[in-house]
Amino acid sequence: MKKISPSILNVNPNHFVEYVNQLVKWGVSNVHYDVMDKIFVPNDALQLSEIKEIKNSCLPHIMDIHLMVKDVKKYYSMYKNVGDILTFHYEVLDNDLFNWIIREAKKDNIKIGIAINPETNILEVFNFIKEKIHDISLVLIMSVHPGKGGQKFIDDSLQKVSFIKNEFNKMNIRNIIIQIDGGINDLTIKKSFDAGVDLAVVGSYLVKNFSKNVIDNLLSSDLLEK
Ligand code: DX5
Ligand code: ZN
Secondary structure, three states, rough: OOOEEEEEOOOOHHHHHHHHHHHOOOOOOEEEEEEOOOOOOOEEEOOOHHHHHHHHHHOOEEEEEEEEEHHHHHHHHHHHOOOOEEEEEEEOOHHHHHHHHHHHHHOOOOEEEEEOOOOOOHHHHHHHHHHHHHHHOOEEEEEOOOOOEEEEOOHHHHHHHHHHHHHHHHHHOOOOOOEEOOOOOOOOOHHHHHOOOOOOOOOOHHHOOOOOOHHHHHHHOOOOOO
């Protein structure tokens, strides 16, 4: 089933709890939390204290945490007790670091995702992850340059989605979530679902048009024109 994971990056922090609770009441199961370190990307985003507050105050939901950070070990330790899925960027990983994360994640019972920047070669990433495929729960294709909300969707991302989807099909892999993040609206979500996305991050489009109806339209867009 195709799903959305709304990003609260562009929500007024005073309304985080209210926004997330409303999403859960409307039947949304996943919420996407953006964390930035001012190093991997020049900006700052949600703080640990804010995400913990949401976890403690909001109705239960799957917390998918997108860590746009360089210091993987530090941020893993900070977020391991908060998120359900921790997604780190391929661009900061090497084999040793990846193996470290997987060992820790097994102990801590956390799911791990790998995010891929628009300029990163998908074949290179796929070669890196294919031996580790059973340790990964999610692959996140960035459809904008990470760092801020409200940017325009990069169409080339769809080819990456199709490539990954196709490789997973060949390997008979059905349980790794393909996520897309950046510039998702009522039009780009349809193209993304068609290309093979399972979970679409929706940030500013939903913040600007916050209603159950808009969510229903986003989710029904994978049924249109078929
Ligand atoms: C960007 C973040 C996104 C952002 C998406 O670096 O990773 O999750 O919130 O926002 P929109 O949907 O506005 O592009
Ligand atoms: Zn994100």
